[in-house]
């Protein structure tokens with residue numbers, strides 16, 4: 001069973017066949033799927049699943065804090081099940097592949113106090129961009 005399914009079980013999430021399929025599609029590492037990709041993969045496993053159920057389930061997983069929404073470079077919003085380990089994203093500028101990365105040091109300390117304008121800084125998001133190995137070797 002995936003981490004996500006295990007976490008949902010642990011919190012007593014009502015597990016129907018449809019909701020289970022959505023959680024299964026989101027299982028794994030470096031998973032950052034758009035809602036349409038989740039829908040396509042869920043439909044492949046459970047043809048009768050409805051678009052509304054997939055979208056509602058995604059919204060619910062986000063409000064539970066078990067899945068995070070990721071937006072990079074104005075591309076479609078993506079759903080990321082790696083919600084409990086803080087991480088940043090490494091994005092291929094050509095194909096949009098996304099990897100979860102963990103830069104050394106605490107990103108919050110990277111902002112000097114003179115640049116904080118009296119704010120209490122809570123989170124920081126960083127996007128590293130480049131070209132993935134597949135795109136780099138493509139002629």
Ligand SMILES: [Zn+2]
Nearest residue numbers: 092095132135
């Ligand atoms: Zn690429």
Ligand SMILES: [Zn+2]
Nearest residue numbers: 080082099100
């Ligand atoms: Zn991620």
